[in-house]
């Protein structure tokens with residue numbers, strides 16, 4: 393089983409990266425795709441959203457310094473087919489400690505190589521901190537595809553342009569020349585406003601083929617689920633948020649051929 397590595401990186405906070413990382417991972421797992429969620433944000437929101445307690449020494453902090461392996465940090469979750477590489481506060485130190493160290497941009501890629509080679513996970517999804525610091529750059533160096541969570545709001549296109557320019561820079565700098573834009577997930581869609589519809593249309597016009605059909609609605613249920621340590625699929629399985637993430641998972645499986653063995 394070959395792993396496909398996705399990173400949900402975006403310098404902006406509060407746009408639905410973690411919500412998408414957690415619930416897309418859960419929906420893929422529900423559909424039988426063995427998925428590893430990598431929490432690379434020292435705030436550990438994805439870890440707690442899965443109901444897993446922060447524990448010192450549990451994160452990639454050690455493996456990124458060359459101490460211990462990523463495989464030994466992986467934990468099962470309450471969900472079938474869904475595994476987690478947790479985060480905790482230590483990881484914040486990596487941001488500073490790694491900067492400028494030898495080969496610092498390739499640390500995550502090296503740490504994840506044995507995970508990939510283990511053949512245990514079909515999809516690996518990395519949730520990044522809301523900055524383009526050392527950790528996010530490491531995720532861009534390690535990933536096959538960048539998934540962009542884009543909030544349906546005024547100036548969304550400008551934010552998107554910025555992310556796409558960063559993607560080009562990373563490729564041109566030789567950090568990861570084969571990194572590709574995997575797709576754009578439109579988040580926090582407010583069905584009542586005309587603006588939200590216009591934003592989705594504009595982004596679709598700008599990037600035909602790359603914007604997922606499934607648009608994630610703004611719903612209170614999606615923001616409540618993490619406080620119960622549950623994915624939306626467990627918290628409210630028939631809600632619009634669940635449906636949206638299930639549909640997104642279907643598209644991701646089809647686009648990246650995740651149901652085939654290789």
Ligand SMILES: Nc1ncnc2c1ncn2[C@@H]1O[C@H](COP(=O)(O)OP(=O)(O)O)[C@@H](O)[C@H]1O
Nearest residue numbers: 405406407408409410411580609610611614615
């Ligand atoms: N579709 C949505 N509807 C309602 N609230 C959402 C939605 N997506 C995210 N949120 C909430 O918005 C906040 C920011 O989302 P989050 O996924 O943590 O963003 P990021 O990881 O980009 O910082 C969180 O409180 C989250 O629960």
Ligand SMILES: [Mg+2]
Nearest residue numbers: 409410433437
């Ligand atoms: Mg987040």
